Amino acid sequence: xxxxxxxxxxxxxxxxxxxxxxxxxxxxxxxxxxxxxxxxxxxxxxxxxxxxxxxxxxxxxxxxxxxxxxxxxxxxxxxxxxxxxxxxxxxxxxxxxxxxxxxxxxxxxxxxxxxxxxxxxxxxxxxxxxxxxxxxxxxxxxxxxxxxxxxxxxxxxxxxxxxxxxxxxxxxxxxxxxxxxxxxxxxxxxxxxxxxxxxxxxxxxxxxxxxxxxxxxxxxxxxxxxxxxxxxxxxxxxxxxxxxxxxxxxxxxxxxxxxxxxxxxxxxxxxxxxxxxxxxxxxxxxxxxxxxxxxxxxxxxxxxxxxxxxxxxxxxxxxxxxxxxxxxxxxxxxxxxxxxxxxxxxxxxxxxxxxxxxx
Ligand code: ATP
Numbered sequence: 001x002x003x004x005x006x007x008x009x010x011x012x013x014x015x016x017x018x019x020x021x022x023x024x025x026x027x028x029x030x031x032x033x034x035x036x037x038x039x040x041x042x043x044x045x046x047x048x049x050x051x052x053x054x055x056x057x058x059x060x061x062x063x064x065x066x067x068x069x070x071x072x073x074x075x076x077x078x079x080x081x082x083x084x085x086x087x088x089x090x091x092x093x094x095x096x097x098x099x100x101x102x103x104x105x106x107x108x109x110x111x112x113x114x115x116x117x118x119x120x121x122x123x124x125x126x127x128x129x130x131x132x133x134x135x136x137x138x139x140x141x142x143x144x145x146x147x148x149x150x151x152x153x154x155x156x157x158x159x160x161x162x163x164x165x166x167x168x169x170x171x172x173x174x175x176x177x178x179x180x181x182x183x184x185x186x187x188x189x190x191x192x193x194x195x196x197x198x199x200x201x202x203x204x205x206x207x208x209x210x211x212x213x214x215x216x217x218x219x220x221x222x223x224x225x226x227x228x229x230x231x232x233x234x235x236x237x238x239x240x241x242x243x244x245x246x247x248x249x250x251x252x253x254x255x256x257x258x259x260x261x262x263x264x265x266x267x268x269x270x271x272x273x274x275x276x277x278x279x280x281x282x283x284x285x286x287x288x289x290x291x292x293x294x295x296x297x298x299x300x301x302x303x304x305x306x307x308x309x310x311x312x313x314x315x316x317x318x319x320x321x322x323x324x325x326x327x328x329x330x331x332x333x334x335x336x337x338x339x340x341x342x343x344x345x346x347x348x349x350x351x352x353x354x355x356x357x358x359x
Contacts, residue, residue, distance in 0.1 A: 021305050024073040024080035025052040029059065030279035032083025034287075035294035038342045039081065042295065046349055048302065048310045053077065057085050059097055067097065071104055080271045081301050083294070084279040095142060098277065102135050106266035108162060109169050110135040110243060112275045114250045114260050117322045121333040122254045123227075129250055130179065130235045132170040133243025134198075135264055137162050140240045158194040158239065160201055167205035169265075170237040174212045181234040182206070184216040185242045198239055223249055244277075251276050258290025258331050259322075261297035263304075270304050272297040287337045290329040292318055295345070317348035 016022075027033040036054070043050060053073050057066040074080045085097040101107075110133040116126055143155035170182050184202040188195040199216055206214035217225065219242045225232060226249050236246055251260055262275035274293035283289050295318055302311035321327045321344040328334025329341065 020049040020051055021079070021307075022051045022053055022077050023301065023305075024070065024077050025054045026057060026070055026080060026082040026085070027054065028057070028083030028279065029086035030084065030281040030284045031289040032279070034285065034338070035083060035274075035289070035291055036081075038291050038338070039294060039298045041342065042314060042345060042349070043298070045346055046310055046313060048307060050302070050305065050307070052081075057097055059085050059087055067100075071101070074101075074105060074269055074271070078269055079301060079304065080269070081294075081297055082271055082273045084273070084277050086279045086281065099140050099142060101271070102264060105269045105271065106136070107264040107269065107271055108136050109133070109166055109265050111173070111263045111265070112243075112247045112250075112260060114247075114254060114275070116254045117259065117319070119323050119326055120255045120259070120328070124230050124253045127230045127250070127254045129230065129233050130173065130177075131238060131243055131247050131250065132166065132173060132182075132235060133238050133247065134162060134166050134240045135243075136240075138194075138240035156191070156194050158197045160197060163198045163201035164205060167202040167237060168208075170202075170235055171205060171209040171212050171214075174235045175209060179212070179235050181213040181215070182209075182237050183222075183233055183235070184214070185219050185222050185236055185238040185246060186216060187219050187242075189218060195239065202237055219245065222246060226250060227253065248276050256290075256331050257293065258329065259292050259296070261293055261300050263297075263300050270301075272301040272304070287339055288330055289338050290331050291338050291341050292322065313349060313352060314345070316352070317345045320348050321345050 025036055027036040040052065055066065055070045055073055057070055087096040112131040112133070115128045116122065137157045137159060139156045141155050141157040144152060146152050174182050184199055186195040186199045188199045203214070223245065226246065230250065230253060238246055251257060257274070257276045257278045260275035262273055262277070264271040274297055280289055295314065299311045299315045302314070321341060325344055327336045327341050327344045329336050329338065
């Protein structure tokens, strides 16, 4: 279903002890911990040679201990899988742990590959898009202040260095994954300096990749075009906030928050998570959430670690559950529970004789 080989990805060290990888697991809030339990159940069943170091971060804690432990663990292991760590928007002064984590680890790119699952209730069929999103600066610089009473300033930081690195990643990704076109998404008609820098840099890097077509589109029009005719896009190269918007629009068009996974890469570390980064607090603990975004994140993680056979087996079991058996949770218009989905994945693994002793 997906391209099993993750190419154009920076070389990243991975902890491996006695033939097994150790991966940091940050369940986060809401549905995070139940989804992580299912990942562990499936990995245990399939005999995946990965051990998890599970660390809970309390977003409201005054102490930084949880946070320091999590960062130290990821730096030691090189790889993490995570749920969303909730930061309520009214908590002024408390920095989003999700953003801080990406900054601290230098995870400069977020890659979201959205490919339609046939038979899933959706607004568009046959979508196959990749969003390559700047992940550490732009509108997420978190530099806001009230200069005088009633006047708030928020800084959007765009640097040539980060834009260049991201653009090169996007074109390399396109080249090595058989993609034909990169579209830079911007608002350079209004933010002439900041988005202008992002756009100009992408145009300059595009010249190094004459085999890949390059064009650009204003973010507003992109949203309209995505909703009207998504097939015109291939790889979208975006600043941080536009990447979040376009990722959510695309997922909304083809199945919502519960299906697709996102990958975060830097020069040294890789972190895998559900693509739209939702917490799902209101659906937690009810056995109704869709587990596949997190399971797909675990497949991405296995591919990254080089456990491609396990990745393919789990990915095929997910695909068969969604497409062939049509076991769909309520968000996809179905009546299945989360555990129905997991049981069915385990059943497929059993049928293919994928269990502890297979590989
Ligand atoms: P809450 O966290 O209380 O659900 P929210 O607005 O913060 O509210 P998000 O976590 O951002 O919600 O999720 C957006 C929407 O997507 C919500 O309606 C949520 O229930 C739904 N959603 C997120 N993840 C999943 C999932 N894995 N399965 C099904 N629905 C999901």
